[in-house]
Amino acid sequence: MRAGHAGRPPTVVGVVGRGLLYFALVFGAGFLLGPIRVLWLAPRVGERSAELIEAPLMLAAIALAARWIARRWTAGWSAPPVLALGACGAAAVLVADLAVGLGLRGMSAAQIFMDRDPVAGTVYYLLIALMALAPLAWRWAWSAKRVP
Numbered sequence: 001m002r003a004g005h006a007g008r009p010p011t012v013v014g015v016v017g018r019g020l021l022y023f024a025l026v027f028g029a030g031f032l033l034g035p036i037r038v039l040w041l042a043p044r045v046g047e048r049s050a051e052l053i054e055a056p057l058m059l060a061a062i063a064l065a066a067r068w069i070a071r072r073w074t075a076g077w078s079a080p081p082v083l084a085l086g087a088c089g090a091a092a093v094l095v096a097d098l099a100v101g102l103g104l105r106g107m108s109a110a111q112i113f114m115d116r117d118p119v120a121g122t123v124y125y126l127l128i129a130l131m132a133l134a135p136l137a138w139r140w141a142w143s144a145k146r147v148p
Helices: 012-045 047-073 079-103 109-114 118-146
Strands: none
Touching: 012 047, 012 079, 012 118, 047 079, 047 118, 079 109, 079 118
16 A cells, blocks of 8 residues: 555655655756756846746646645645645755755855845745645645545
């Protein structure tokens, strides 16, 4: 029986592990799209427009990853651990942003999180919030379809 099925309550390690898997899927998509945005798109249309063009693609990556995680790994889980899984994935994105900003770009923590374009930055933080909530939304949608 796969972990996460009914009768097997989630553990902290299981929730965090699946949250990190969720993060890896979404971060992987961003890792592939980032160079295209920075090296090809931004010089042509500007940084704000490039980030806004990338946003729907990242939303799709979040939705697909959350759907897969919710369907495959959260059967039988109540809402709190599924929400914790999403929050763990979203928090890992923020930690990765911090690590890249501090380590590779030489920025301060305040610069990393506060010096964003007002429009594209708002969209970015909305995507982070949606990332935190998406597994729970998919879990509810999937559970609703399975109820006789």
